[in-house]
Amino acid sequence: MIQISDLALTAGNFRIDHLSLDLREGVFNILLGPTGVGKTLILESVMGLRQIQNGQIILGGKEIQNLPPEKRGIAYLPQDLALFPHLTVRENLRYGLRAQKKATLDDENHLDRLIEALKIRHLLERYPQGLSGGEKQRVALGRALAPSPRLLLLDEPLAALDPSLKNEIQQLLLSLHRSLGFTALYVTHDLEEAYLLGDAISLLIDGRIEQKGTRQEVFIRPKTAKVARFLGLRNLFPGHVHPSSPDGKSIVIDLWGREILLPAEQAVRSLTAGEKVILYLRPEEVLVLREGKPVKEALRRNILEGGVSRILDRGTYQWVLFRPAGLEVQLEIHLPNYVFRNLLLQEGQTIRVAMRKESFWVIPQISG
Amino acid sequence: MKILRTSVLAALLLFVFYAVLIFSLLTSFEGRGFWEVFLASDTLFAIRLSLFAATLATLLAVAIGLPAAYALSRKNFFGKKVVDTFLELPMIMSPIALGAALLIFFNTRIGETIQSRGLLFVFEFPGIVLAQFATIAGLFTRLMKTALDEITPRYEAVARSLGSSAWQAFWHITFPLAFRGLVSAMILCWAKAVGEFGATVTLAGTMAFKTETMPIAIFMALASADIPKTIILILILAGIGLTALYAVRLLDKRTQVL
Numbered sequence: 174m175i176q177i178s179d180l181a182l183t184a185g186n187f188r189i190d191h192l193s194l195d196l197r198e199g200v201f202n203i204l205l206g207p208t209g210v211g212k213t214l215i216l217e218s219v220m221g222l223r224q225i226q227n228g229q230i231i232l233g234g235k236e237i238q239n240l241p242p243e244k245r246g247i248a249y250l251p252q253d254l255a256l257f258p259h260l261t262v263r264e265n266l267r268y269g270l271r272a273q274k275k276a277t278l279d280d281e282n283h284l285d286r287l288i289e290a291l292k293i294r295h296l297l298e299r300y301p302q303g304l305s306g307g308e309k310q311r312v313a314l315g316r317a318l319a320p321s322p323r324l325l326l327l328d329e330p331l332a333a334l335d336p337s338l339k340n341e342i343q344q345l346l347l348s349l350h351r352s353l354g355f356t357a358l359y360v361t362h363d364l365e366e367a368y369l370l371g372d373a374i375s376l377l378i379d380g381r382i383e384q385k386g387t388r389q390e391v392f393i394r395p396k397t398a399k400v401a402r403f404l405g406l407r408n409l410f411p412g413h414v415h416p417s418s419p420d421g422k423s424i425v426i427d428l429w430g431r432e433i434l435l436p437a438e439q440a441v442r443s444l445t446a447g448e449k450v451i452l453y454l455r456p457e458e459v460l461v462l463r464e465g466k467p468v469k470e471a472l473r474r475n476i477l478e479g480g481v482s483r484i485l486d487r488g489t490y491q492w493v494l495f496r497p498a499g500l501e502v503q504l505e506i507h508l509p510n511y512v513f514r515n516l517l518l519q520e521g522q523t524i525r526v527a528m529r530k531e532s533f534w535v536i537p538q539i540s541g
Numbered sequence: 542m543k544i545l546r547t548s549v550l551a552a553l554l555l556f557v558f559y560a561v562l563i564f565s566l567l568t569s570f571e572g573r574g575f576w577e578v579f580l581a582s583d584t585l586f587a588i589r590l591s592l593f594a595a596t597l598a599t600l601l602a603v604a605i606g607l608p609a610a611y612a613l614s615r616k617n618f619f620g621k622k623v624v625d626t627f628l629e630l631p632m633i634m635s636p637i638a639l640g641a642a643l644l645i646f647f648n649t650r651i652g653e654t655i656q657s658r659g660l661l662f663v664f665e666f667p668g669i670v671l672a673q674f675a676t677i678a679g680l681f682t683r684l685m686k687t688a689l690d691e692i693t694p695r696y697e698a699v700a701r702s703l704g705s706s707a708w709q710a711f712w713h714i715t716f717p718l719a720f721r722g723l724v725s726a727m728i729l730c731w732a733k734a735v736g737e738f739g740a741t742v743t744l745a746g747t748m749a750f751k752t753e754t755m756p757i758a759i760f761m762a763l764a765s766a767d768i769p770k771t772i773i774l775i776l777i778l779a780g781i782g783l784t785a786l787y788a789v790r791l792l793d794k795r796t797q798v799l
Binding site: 255 | 693695696698699700701702703704705706707709713714717718
């Protein structure tokens with residue numbers, strides 16, 4: 174475990190206080206957050222490039238916050254990669270080994286394996302300026318991993334890449350991580366990237382870790398409305414806990430004048446009667462019912478009728494806006510293309526939708 | 542396109558202006574006596590003194606200007622903007638004023654103490670070096686800062702994360718990348734030091750075979766109305782300066798090719 178606790182630092186008018194972050198060893202840790210919240214500052218502090226005012230950074234059981242960067246065993250991959258332009262690819266790759274005086278057979282074999290895995294053997298005598306974007310990414314990764322760092326910091330290295338190259342490097346990062354098992358802290362504001370790469374995700378909003386957990390925990394079960402909003406989650410509806418509700422195992426939420434019975438574990442925490450909540454309904458989990466087809470007993474309780482107000486083709490799925498009859502709300506429904514084609518939906522059409530209780534997640538309006 | 546053509550015309554006009562100046566020297570230059578003046582002991586002394594003093598002043602400017610430029614480029618510190626502004630002082634201040642300021646300084650208690658300890662500047666060789674240093678140090682620091690600003694600090698950050706100390710990261714990464722900028726700045730400042738007159742004459746005076754640099758030799762030849770010698774000395778000085786500046790252009794060209 175790599176522990177960052179009670180970190181305090183300032184940069185100009187920007188300040189981070191009491192920040193704590195635990196990184197699991199051997200996994201791909203993601204620090205996810207909007208731009209301008211200080212993610213890079215945190216990376217620089219962990220690396221030792223920025224003086225911290227308070228706090229502890231523990232790596233391998235030792236406090237490292239007072240060590241200079243070269244003594245920390247932390248490799249850094251910045252967004253612009255910073256390949257040394259006056260050195261060949263081979264010299265770039267060997268830079269860390271030379272600086273750390275690592276010259277054992279194991280070190281050489283490790284570098285050789287990296288060169289093989291990254292498919293850069295044919296580039297060794299070339300200079301960085303002659304390489305393509307993807308080749309530069311591979312070389313920079315190889316250079317960072319060559320001295321076998323205890324932690325690899327990656328500061329949005331894929332942010333400037335076009336989608337196909339980004340996808341290629343993401344796959345490479347995943348397979349490299351699977352085979353080498355290094356510990357990484359990857360900083361990004363890109364939700365898709367975080368979801369794809371992150372074994373453990375920490376969400377940084379307004380200078381504090383708002384939530385941490387697996388990708389499922391963070392993306393499907395946001396702890397606060399702030400997290401839900403940052404993740405761009407749709408179908409967030411205000412409701413409140415029904416007075417007759419809590420029996421410990423289940424809760425009843427008042428939403429749009431109807432009572433929705435949910436298992437208690439589908440809420441962030443135990444709730445009290447009358448408490449205001451936000452109900453999150455996953456758009457990809459809403460079922461559009463076919464005319465004339467029998468509806469399962471479990472679904473009958475939460476059926477809405479209304480009209481299709483808009484359909485947007487999002488390429489990989491269809492985005493259907495549904496307005497329930499008599500309500501001033503709009504539901505977003507994500508349908509896979511093949512389902513959409515079978516349903517023959519059109520704007521203005523009246524349909525019925527079913528909301529499965531397992532598709533809901535209850536977030537208290539006041540987090541506690 | 543019209544604006545480009547006008548700009549090219551302006552550049553050509555400038556070239557013609559300076560070429561006419563040199564050409565006017567050549568029209569008054571009889572050709573005979575060039576080697577006689579060139580090989581005369583006072584000319585050779587002036588050339589040697591100029592080259593030696595300018596080299597020393599340039600090395601001093603590098604020794605102080607390089608770390609100063611590095612600090613100005615990489616660090617934020619209290620008073621940075623003031624320091625940065627002061628670097629341009631020699632460019633906005635007349636060299637004579639700079640020399641006069643130095644002369645006055647050596648008349649203060651601190652200056653006199655320095656002189657009384659045996660380190661003589663006024664009307665002495667160290668005075669030439671100091672006057673030239675005062676003229677070029679700011680310029681050198683400014684040129685080096687510009688060269689260093691173009692090198693992202695992330696190179697050093699990465700080098701340090703790979704195990705290099707701050708000094709090693711500078712030496713192995715930043716220094717080689719800034720090397721061409723350093724050599725260009727050195728040549729430019731050296732050429733400026735070779736041609737420096739105002740501050741030198743004020744602090745070191747015009748003593749033959751003692752403080753007679755090339756510009757002072759020109760001044761002395763002109764003062765004694767020896768026009769042919771003046772022209773030859775000007776041509777020698779222009780030759781030294783232009784060769785140095787052409788070397789900078791060659792270096793820039795190589796940088797662009799790479």
